[in-house]
Amino acid sequence: MISLHVNGKKRKVDAAPDTPLLWVLRDNLGITSVKYTCGIAECGVCTVLIDDEAVRSCSISVDEAQKSKIITIEGLPEDHPVKIAWIEKQVPQCGYCQPGIMLQTVDFLKRQPNPTEEQVDEALDNVLCRCGSHPRIKKAVQMAADLTKK
Amino acid sequence: MMKNGITRRDFLKSSSLVIAATALHGELVLFNVSPAKAESTTTFKPHAFVEVAMDDTVTVWLGQTNLGQGTHTGISMIIAEELDADWQKVRAKMALAAEVFKNPHANAQFTGGSTSIRSRWDLLRGSGAAARQMLIAAAAKEWGIDAKKCRTEKSRVLNPDGRHLTYGQLVSKARELPVPQNPPLKEAKDYRIIGTARDRLDIPDKVEGKTIYGMDVVVPNMCIAVVARPPRFGATPVSYDTNAAMAVKGVLKVVPLEDKVAVCADTTYAALQGREKLNIQWTTGSHPELNDESLDKLFQASLEKPGAVAESTGDTENAFAEAAVKIEGSYKLPFISHAQLEPINCTAHVEKDRCRLWVPTQGQTWSQMAAAKTSGLPAEKVEVMTTYVGGGFGLRVTADPVVDAVSLSMAMDRPVKVMWTREDDFANDYFRPGSVSTIKAGLDKDGRLVAWSHKVASPSIMSGLMPEQVKNGIDGSSLHGIPDMVYTLPNRHIEYVMMDLPISVGFWRSVGYTINTFAIETFMDELAHAAKKDPVEFRLDHMEKGSRPYRTLSLLAEKADWGGKVPAGRSRGIAVGSCFGSSAAHMAEVSVDRKTGKVKVHKVACAIDCGPAVYPDAITAQMEGGLVMALSVAFHEKIHFSKGGVKTANFDEYPLLTMSGVPEVEVYISNSVHKIGGVGEPGIPTVAPAVANAIFKATGVRLKELPFKRDLLIKG
Ligand code: FES
Ligand code: FES
Numbered sequence: 001m002i003s004l005h006v007n008g009k010k011r012k013v014d015a016a017p018d019t020p021l022l023w024v025l026r027d028n029l030g031i032t033s034v035k036y037t038c039g040i041a042e043c044g045v046c047t048v049l050i051d052d053e054a055v056r057s058c059s060i061s062v063d064e065a066q067k068s069k070i071i072t073i074e075g076l077p078e079d080h081p082v083k084i085a086w087i088e089k090q091v092p093q094c095g096y097c098q099p100g101i102m103l104q105t106v107d108f109l110k111r112q113p114n115p116t117e118e119q120v121d122e123a124l125d126n127v128l129c130r131c132g133s134h135p136r137i138k139k140a141v142q143m144a145a146d147l148t149k150k
Numbered sequence: 151m152m153k154n155g156i157t158r159r160d161f162l163k164s165s166s167l168v169i170a171a172t173a174l175h176g177e178l179v180l181f182n183v184s185p186a187k188a189e190s191t192t193t194f195k196p197h198a199f200v201e202v203a204m205d206d207t208v209t210v211w212l213g214q215t216n217l218g219q220g221t222h223t224g225i226s227m228i229i230a231e232e233l234d235a236d237w238q239k240v241r242a243k244m245a246l247a248a249e250v251f252k253n254p255h256a257n258a259q260f261t262g263g264s265t266s267i268r269s270r271w272d273l274l275r276g277s278g279a280a281a282r283q284m285l286i287a288a289a290a291k292e293w294g295i296d297a298k299k300c301r302t303e304k305s306r307v308l309n310p311d312g313r314h315l316t317y318g319q320l321v322s323k324a325r326e327l328p329v330p331q332n333p334p335l336k337e338a339k340d341y342r343i344i345g346t347a348r349d350r351l352d353i354p355d356k357v358e359g360k361t362i363y364g365m366d367v368v369v370p371n372m373c374i375a376v377v378a379r380p381p382r383f384g385a386t387p388v389s390y391d392t393n394a395a396m397a398v399k400g401v402l403k404v405v406p407l408e409d410k411v412a413v414c415a416d417t418t419y420a421a422l423q424g425r426e427k428l429n430i431q432w433t434t435g436s437h438p439e440l441n442d443e444s445l446d447k448l449f450q451a452s453l454e455k456p457g458a459v460a461e462s463t464g465d466t467e468n469a470f471a472e473a474a475v476k477i478e479g480s481y482k483l484p485f486i487s488h489a490q491l492e493p494i495n496c497t498a499h500v501e502k503d504r505c506r507l508w509v510p511t512q513g514q515t516w517s518q519m520a521a522a523k524t525s526g527l528p529a530e531k532v533e534v535m536t537t538y539v540g541g542g543f544g545l546r547v548t549a550d551p552v553v554d555a556v557s558l559s560m561a562m563d564r565p566v567k568v569m570w571t572r573e574d575d576f577a578n579d580y581f582r583p584g585s586v587s588t589i590k591a592g593l594d595k596d597g598r599l600v601a602w603s604h605k606v607a608s609p610s611i612m613s614g615l616m617p618e619q620v621k622n623g624i625d626g627s628s629l630h631g632i633p634d635m636v637y638t639l640p641n642r643h644i645e646y647v648m649m650d651l652p653i654s655v656g657f658w659r660s661v662g663y664t665i666n667t668f669a670i671e672t673f674m675d676e677l678a679h680a681a682k683k684d685p686v687e688f689r690l691d692h693m694e695k696g697s698r699p700y701r702t703l704s705l706l707a708e709k710a711d712w713g714g715k716v717p718a719g720r721s722r723g724i725a726v727g728s729c730f731g732s733s734a735a736h737m738a739e740v741s742v743d744r745k746t747g748k749v750k751v752h753k754v755a756c757a758i759d760c761g762p763a764v765y766p767d768a769i770t771a772q773m774e775g776g777l778v779m780a781l782s783v784a785f786h787e788k789i790h791f792s793k794g795g796v797k798t799a800n801f802d803e804y805p806l807l808t809m810s811g812v813p814e815v816e817v818y819i820s821n822s823v824h825k826i827g828g829v830g831e832p833g834i835p836t837v838a839p840a841v842a843n844a845i846f847k848a849t850g851v852r853l854k855e856l857p858f859k860r861d862l863l864i865k866g
Contacts, residue, residue, distance in 0.1 A: 016399065016419070023419040027374075032366035033359025035540070036418075037491045038572045042801040045491060073359035086357045090349065090767060093775055094218030095356030096363060096491045096540030121810040128801065130491050130541045131218055132778025134812040136771070 002062050006031065007075035017063035022046045024062045025072065033073045033099045037128070044127035047100035048072050054107035073099035081147035082106055082140075089140040093131035101127050105141055115145060194321040196284055196329050197277040198250040200229050206305050206318035208235045210242045213251020215261040215512050216352060217542045219830050220768025223350045224267055225274055227765055231343040232278030232336060235317070236305035242351045247514035247534035258515040262547055262657060264730040264828020267764060271826045272335075279333035281324075288323035289315045338823065344764050345821060352538075364510030364537040365569060367497045372565035373402055375558050376421045377412045378428060379578055382795035383652035384436025387411055395424040404428070405561045407554065414562055418569065437652050438794040445791060448649065449482070449586045452607035457645030458623030461633050464641030469601035473592020475680050480588045481669040482855040484788040485581040487804060488658060492540020493575045498555035499565035500525050505532045505556060506565075510539035513547035520549035524556040543779075544657030548580055548615070576804065577796045580615075580656025581789055583608045585628070585665045589673050597681030599692055602639050604632050606666065607647035611655050623648055630662025631835065635670055636699035636728050637692040653791070659779065660831035663729040664838075668856065671725035671839030676852060685724055685843065686712055698759050698824060699726050702733040706757035709818045710737045720752055723843025725836040731827030732760040736777070736840035739813075742848045747860035749845060751781060755816040758833065761826040763819050769829050773817045776833030782807035784838035786857050 004011045006029060013028040020039075025031040025048070034057055035045035041059040048057045049071035057065075076083060082102050085091075092098045101124065108123040109115070115123070120141045129137070195201040201209040210226040222242040230240045245251065251259045255269050267274070282302055289307035290297035292315065301308045305317045338344075355361045380386065392404045395413055400420025405412040411428060415421035470476065497508040498521065505525045511517045514534045522529040539546060551568050558566040570578070585608035592601040610625035619626065624646050632644050658664070678688035686707045693700045703726040707713070716722055719741050726735040739753040756773045763769055786805050790797040798804050842853045851862055 015417075019417075019419045023417060026366075027417045027419070030368065032362065035363075035492070036365065037493070038801045040572075040800055040802060043491065073357075078358070083357050087349070087353055090353060090771065092218065092353055092356040093220075093771060094491070094539060094541045095352070095361055098356055099359045102357070121812075124809045126808065128491065128806050128808070130489055130543075130779065130806065132775030132782075132812075133771075134778050134809055135774045135815045138809070138812070 002066060004062070004065060004070060005068065006070045007072060013062070015062055017061060019062050020058050021048070021060050021062045021065045022057040025057060031072050031074065035096055035100060037096075042128070043097070044104060045097050045100040047103045049103055049107060052107065052110065054104040071103070073102060076106065081144040082109070084147060085140040085144035089136045089143060091133050091136040091140050093133050097127065097129040098133075101129065101137060105144065109141070109145055109148060113145060113148060115141065192321070194281070194325045196281045196324070198245070198248065199274065199277045200233065200281050202281065202285075202317050202321055204318045204321050206236070206239050206316050208233065208240045208305070208317070210240060211245040212242055213245055213248065213259050213514070214266040215536055215539055215542065216244065217261065217512070217539050219772060220350055220765055221261070221266040222352060223348060224765040224768055225270070226351065227343045227348060228267070228271075228274040229278040231341055232275045233282045234302040234304070237343060237348065239305055244536050247518055247536065252515065258513070260513040260515060260547055261542070262512055262544060264732075264830040264832065268731055268826045268828050275335050276333060279335050280330050283330050283333045284324045284327045285317055285320050287327055288320045292323060338762065344762070345766060347767055348765065350768065361538045363492050363540045364495045364497070364508065365492055365540070367508040367537060367567060369497055369499060369508065369565040372497065372499075372567055373414045373416060373562060374418050374421050375412050375414045375554070375566050375568045376425045376571065377407065377410050377554055377568060377574070378425050378430050379410050379574060380435065381432055381577065382435030382438070382793060383440065385409070385432040385434065385795075388431040388433055390428040390430040392428070394427040394429065398424045398427055403562060405558060407557055410554075412554065412558055414558060414566060422571070435794045440652070440794045441792045442790055445584065448651070449584065449607060452647045452649050453586050453588060453605065455607075455647050457605055457607070457647040460624045460629055460644040460646055462643045466601045466603050466641040466643035469641040470590060470592045470603065473600055474595040475593040476590070477676060477680055478588065478590045479669070479673045479676060479854060481586065483585045483665050483668065484856060485584040485653065485655070486658065486783055486787045487576055487579045487581055487789055487798070488541070488543045488545040489804060489806060490541030490543055490545060493570040493572060494551050495567060495569040496551035496555040497565060497567040498552065498559040500556055500559040503527070503531060506535065507532065507552060507555070508535045508537055509552060510537045511546050511549070512539070512542045512544070513549065516547065516549045517552045520552040521556045524553050525560065543659040544661070545580060547657060550578070572801065573799045576789070576798050576800065578654070580654045582658030582664070583611060583628070583655040587666070587669050589669060591673065591677060593677060593681050597683055599637070599639055599677060601641045603643040605645040605647070606632070607649055608665070609649045609651045609653060609655050611657060611661070613648065614654065615656060627662045629666065631666040631670060631727060631729065634728070636697070636726060636733070637674070637689070638694055639692070659776070660729055660834040663727065663831070663835040664780070664783075667725070667727045667835035668838045668842070671727065671836060672842045672852065672854065675723065675839070675843040675846065684713070689726060699728045699733040699735075701822070702726060702757050702759045702820065703735045705759070705818055705820050706735040706737055706755060709757065710755035710816065712737060721844050721848035723840045723845070723847055725839035725843060727836045728832070729835060730831045731825065732758060732829065732832040734758045734832040734836055736836040738837075738840040738844040740841060740844040740848060742845060742863055744849065744863065744865040747863035749785070749858070749863065751811070751813040751841060753814040753816070754837065754840070755818070756833065757818040757820065758829070759820040759822055759824070759827070760829050760832070761822055761824045763821040766819055766821070769819050770817045772829050773833040774815050777815055777837055778807060778812055780834045780837030781811065781841070784841055784856055784858060785811065788857055
């Protein structure tokens with residue numbers, strides 16, 4: 001048995017310790033907001049926060065995540081600045097990439113509460129969105145930063 | 151066609167889908183409502199599209215797939231407009247696939263060709279208007295007054311004496327009335343929902359992570375399957391280790407499927423590991439010598455062959471011979487992938503007398519037909535539940551995963567979700583076809599275009615997917631944008647050489663337009679330069695005055711201040727085109743570092759004329775997204791082949807454009823009264839040529855190949 005701490009709750013799962021955290025979250029715990037696209041840490045759709053840091057859940061084993069606090073998009077409050085900004089700027093198209101990008105943004109804004117445009121580009125340059133929601137993501141990140149300051 | 155091509159061909163053959171530039175004729179047909187009426191006694195559902203509940207909730211039932219393009223909200227806005235509904239009370243829900251959701255101009259339910267709204271514009275308005283008229287009639291009867299005296303506003307019928315009844319209160323009376331067949335429609339000046347800013351209905355759930363895509367479907371007692379597919383064209387399994395796969399904890403069964411081997415398991419990870427453990431040995435396949443270099447040679451050789459003549463107007467040869475200036479250009483575009491982020495998948499449950507599908511599809515009818523054929527059940531016994539879709543871009547009209555999921559559900563006698571990995575996705579995509587072309591054109595002494603000769607060689611999409619659409623060796627989709635180019639020319643000759651390759655090709659957002667517009671619009675720039683004319687002026691001079699593309703290019707030139715001051719160090723390029731009923735134009739502003747060849751795209755401005763702009767913010771989003779995708783294609787994307795198969799396996803070998811490469815975007819929508827056009831696709835084709843033309847302006851180098859080669863831009 002593996003025990004995980006997800007979105008403030010203790011969860012026990014029966015999975016091989018080497019299973020990527022991604023599949024345990026999705027298959028065993030039914031947390032399908034954590035997406036699969038590449039499986040090789042190239043896209044960012046599987047991102048979760050592990051002890052407040054953005055981590056690609058396809059590339060970490062469930063065993064490694066045992067002692068940490070895991071947060072998925074469901075674990076952020078509905079009025080989280082990132083969620084508000086993402087709605088306000090009407091960011092998602094298909095939406096598949098968004099939870100991962102939003103969580104990476106949460107991590108980024110914590111480290112860089114007043115980002116310049118260049119810093120946003122750099123911080124989110126390793127995520128993929130095929131629908132091309134980038135122009136709106138850029139605006140939403142700035143808005144989330146402003147909301148956080150208030 | 152290779153692999154599953156035969157099956158695919160069969161599904162698609164019996165449909166009469168005509169995609170793309172086909173003219174759509176609008177005729178309002180309201181459906182028989184009796185079955186809908188019988189469904190429930192507590193709602194008013196005069197049409198399959200719209201249902202009013204006693205609590206005033208208006209549910210819009212949709213047959214169009216939600217790909218994130220905003221269509222669900224746009225369609226709801228149209229119906230709510232004519233119904234005069236209170237927008238706060240409107241919900242959008244995906245319906246089971248059904249006859250009524252078929253495209254009125256094609257015998258199929260699908261989401262493609264940028265048709266969702268433009269081919270239902272009258273129908274959607276009519277269904278809302280009919281419902282409204284019935285609610286008015288019900289209220290008038292209740293009050294014993296003439297219906298003409300009543301008005302409606304925000305889901306209420308108003309009596310001139312000050313009383314009102316809500317739509318919810320009128321449900322039981324309205325449902326007894328006949329459905330009017332030709333309800334009057336509103337005039338555009340009276341719109342209060344269409345053309346306004348609205349929040350997209352699906353966004354809150356997407357932000358909360360609640361949206362269920364195909365990959366997320368869970369059906370009680372289901373298992374998960376991954377399928378090992380031939381790594382090379384025409385390869386089949388020679389041997390594999392079933393026992394090793396079965397030894398993985400959670401693996402339930404190994405199921406051979408024609409040229410594939412499936413592993414079914416309790417969990418995704420077990421299925422993936424089981425597939426690995428199969429250690430399949432495959433035959434060499436049918437084209438072991440095929441690779442990037444051999445393909446290049448095949449393309450060049452094909453271009454030298456005589457082609458089938460698609461059009462020959464005037465006397466191009468003579469006009470060219472007599473032209474004062476003669477120019478030739480050759481263009482080369484690679485195979486590219488859809489690279490939609492949600493991998494292909496389908497969940498199926500086949501029971502004795504029914505089959506259910508949960509599938510992120512753009513082609514409900516073809517999914518249904520594929521399931522019927524595979525299961526042996528009649529099509530009406532196949533229920534298609536369309537899930538949310540993590541990107542489609544034309545790929546998901548095909549039904550490959552349906553066949554596998556249905557076969558496996560039968561083999562396992564339980565629900566099965568078949569999922570592809572990213573590697574499966576790249577290897578089995580229906581790529582945008584690689585294409586080569588040459589254009590020869592002549593200008594007279596006044597700089598007017600007098601001859602245009604165009605030849606394209608490429609594999610044909612239609613010969614694989616809709617063979618009945620190929621006539622006399624011509625696949626119209628391979629020539630998209632050439633016979634219907636936005637310029638009027640007296641002498642034009644168009645030829646096509648159809649190539650026969652084992653590579654699957656398919657519809658990729660804007661299909662052939664995205665290929666041929668690159669050649670045409672960079673070539674037009676070269677001609678303008680040769681004629682010593684301004685690129686906008688030269689283009690306008692060769693268009694029908696006042697035509698949609700003429701207006702669109704003029705709008706862009708004005709809004710983006712073409713001819714105005716260009717910021718220091720930057721250069722501008724422009725391109726225009728029409729497709730899927732709309733016109734679009736792009737202006738790119740770039741700078742080029744001649745030491746490294748690196749291009750920075752600073753800004754792109756875009757103008758679109760799609761007729762009435764139903765949902766402006768969704769149009770803007772489509773233009774923005776299309777721009778990013780098209781820039782990604784222009785700078786980065788190319789599928790590689792080696793040893794008779796697809797070499798590109800994952801995103802590390804297929805980089806997409808990312809945040810730092812995304813420029814500032816300006817979108818100008820011309821909300822015209824002209825015929826309604828499509829939105830999903832028209833924003834793609836003119837991006838790459840606008841950028842290439844800007845690069846020429848900056849460097850004097852003409853880029854004629856995609857993706858752009860950086861070394862060509864290095865000086866010294
Ligand atoms: S699925 Fe984990 S980074 Fe792509
Ligand atoms: S919104 Fe579709 S991939 Fe990002």
